[in-house]
Amino acid sequence: xxxxxxxxxxxxxxxxxxxxxxxxxxxxxxxxxxxxxxxxxxxxxxxxxxxxxxxxxxxxxxxxxxxxxxxxxxxxxxxxxxxxxxxxxxxx
Numbered sequence: 056x057x058x059x060x061x062x063x064x065x066x067x068x069x070x071x072x073x074x075x076x077x078x079x080x081x082x083x084x085x086x087x088x089x090x091x092x093x094x095x096x097x098x099x100x101x102x103x104x105x106x107x108x109x110x111x112x113x114x115x116x117x118x119x120x121x122x123x124x125x126x127x128x129x130x131x132x133x134x135x136x137x138x139x140x141x142x143x144x145x146x147x
Contacts, residue, residue: 057082058125061097063110064118072118077110079125088120095120 060078083102099108
């Protein structure tokens with residue numbers, strides 16, 4: 056969903072941490088986090104499951120993964136109605 060984002064905080068090895076962010080930039084896209092064989096992968100996926108943007112991190116270096124789901128308030132107060140539907144309501 057547009058607005059979903061994931062922050063990954065990684066130890067850079069120099070005593071500081073770096074933050075990476077991957078977000079769903081368009082409607083219908085989603086962000087998925089997978090962990091396998093010592094690798095954490097964060098990917099922005101389309102509706103069909105094709106990866107648009109991917110970040111891979113060594114699991115031993117990852118300090119935190121913070122998921123920020125899109126809030127419903129940002130989607131808008133009410134879904135738009137088409138003019139034909141509004142005309143039918145006024146005729147009734």
